[in-house]
Amino acid sequence: MLNKIKLNFIKMYVTTSLIILIGILIFGYTYPQKPYSDFLIHWNQGRYSSMYIKGGFLVYIYSIFSYLKFEASTAALIINSISWVVFSASCYPGALNYTNRRVDIAINNLIILITISFGYWWIAVASTVEVMTVHVAMLCAGLKIFIYANNKLKKIVGAVIVGLALSMRMQVIVALLFATIFYLIIFIIIYKKDVKKIIRKEYILAVLFSVAIGISIELFLRNQSNNQTEIEVMQRSQLYIGLINSDKKLPSCGAWSQEAINNAEKELNQSLFSIVEKFVEKESIVDISSIVVCKITRSMFSKFYVWWIPEAGVSQNGKEFNSIRSLYIAVEIVLNIIGRISICILLYLLFCKIDGIKLGYKIIIVSIFFGFMSVYALLEFNPRYQFQLVACLVFATGVALSSSGKNKLKAVI
Numbered sequence: 173m174l175n176k177i178k179l180n181f182i183k184m185y186v187t188t189s190l191i192i193l194i195g196i197l198i199f200g201y202t203y204p205q206k207p208y209s210d211f212l213i214h215w216n217q218g219r220y221s222s223m224y225i226k227g228g229f230l231v232y233i234y235s236i237f238s239y240l241k242f243e244a245s246t247a248a249l250i251i252n253s254i255s256w257v258v259f260s261a262s263c264y265p266g267a268l269n270y271t272n273r274r275v276d277i278a279i280n281n282l283i284i285l286i287t288i289s290f291g292y293w294w295i296a297v298a299s300t301v302e303v304m305t306v307h308v309a310m311l312c313a314g315l316k317i318f319i320y321a322n323n324k325l326k327k328i329v330g331a332v333i334v335g336l337a338l339s340m341r342m343q344v345i346v347a348l349l350f351a352t353i354f355y356l357i358i359f360i361i362i363y364k365k366d367v368k369k370i371i372r373k374e375y376i377l378a379v380l381f382s383v384a385i386g387i388s389i390e391l392f393l394r395n396q397s398n399n400q401t402e403i404e405v406m407q408r409s410q411l412y413i414g415l416i417n418s419d420k421k422l423p424s425c426g427a428w429s430q431e432a433i434n435n436a437e438k439e440l441n442q443s444l445f446s447i448v449e450k451f452v453e454k455e456s457i458v459d460i461s462s463i464v465v466c467k468i469t470r471s472m473f474s475k476f477y478v479w480w481i482p483e484a485g486v487s488q489n490g491k492e493f494n495s496i497r498s499l500y501i502a503v504e505i506v507l508n509i510i511g512r513i514s515i516c517i518l519l520y521l522l523f524c525k526i527d528g529i530k531l532g533y534k535i536i537i538v539s540i541f542f543g544f545m546s547v548y549a550l551l552e553f554n555p556r557y558q559f560q561l562v563a564c565l566v567f568a569t570g571v572a573l574s575s576s577g578k579n580k581l582k583a584v585i
Contacts, residue, residue, distance in 0.1 A: 185287065189287065199299075203299065205245050214302075222397060228338075263567050285510055289514070316330070317333065342387075344560060350543040358539070404440060413427070416435070416447065422469065468548065
């Protein structure tokens with residue numbers, strides 16, 4: 173019976189991933205999106221590196237398609253389709269097989285539901301020059317290669333891919349830093365473990381190596397850019413939007429505002445440390461806490477929506493999106509709820525109902541969550557930024573599940 177369950181899961185996972193891929197191709201072809209806002213920045217950078225502002229290694233990926241004279245929407249559709257294949261393959265946890273038939277079936281179904289809900293978000297940005305899709309695909313692929321590598325060369329390849337992914341979203345480096353701090357605090361303070369026993373030297377070196385690659389690419393591209401002022405404003409605006417000029421109430425706390433951008437530009441001649449110092453002196457602990465609590469609440473409970481991306485992009489392309497807008501939003505809302513509930517149930521089963529999962533895996537999952545929440549609490553927050561958190565949680569959960577019970581793959585953690 174268990175073998176039949178395993179076979180059914182493999183068929184369901186592959187079929188679901190293929191259906192999502194077909195949805196990406198159909199939606200992207202039917203509703204091509206001209207790049208605008210940040211998406212236009214990413215596309216222009218691919219053509220002219222001197223225009224660089226942000227996006228890291230994504231510049232080089234799109235530069236190939238720009239050189240070959242592809243339209244932006246066509247290039248994005250190809251890249252996002254490939255990214256989905258890479259992501260779904262990287263997050264595949266193996267043919268799960270525990271000792272409890274009901275738990276097996278429940279976990280398999282939850283993974284399928286999460287794949288559907290996450291894939292639906294991917295469909296919305298099918299032909300958008302979006303950094304998130306490529307970023308999470310490469311991040312998960314690199315981690316997958318590194319974790320299951322059986323030789324040094326594969327480990328290096330995995331670490332390099334992770335570094336390339338980190339260059340695209342520098343915030344993730346900060347999130348991983350916070351996650352590492354939480355990981356150490358939990359193990360050292362709560363479980364009284366020796367640092368040498370919980371973190372191997374090779375992991376420290378791999379993390380430093382990947383971070384160094386990410387930062388090096390970012391610095392190299394910045395040095396080539398003619399937009400030094402825009403880069404500095406963009407950097408500072410994250411803190412202005414997220415904290416210094418943030419609203420204190422839902423639903424706009426931590427949301428983008430022109431006022432924050434203007435203030436960041438006006439105060440470029442002041443050190444960021446002095447600006448933060450003034451902010452702390454001016455605002456009470458209660459006010460600062462209210463901003464942080466509001467932003468965490470918003471990041472936890474606000475809907476993950478991406479429907480506005482195709483609506484804005486398609487309208488610029490002269491295509492009619494309103495005919496399916498209501499249906500698209502309705503489905504997105506339902507899948508958003510299903511996805512969140514499924515993740516919560518899956519994590520409950522992982523923590524409470526499955527034997528054989530090492531404590532370290534569970535702590536990693538908790539640390540990832542708190543790491544991203546710390547970034548959301550301090551910097552700008554946009555609902556689509558949850559792409560990163562959900563992707564990392566899904567990947568980490570898949571690794572944990574693959575290493576338990578009868579599944580045991582030879583993970584290096």
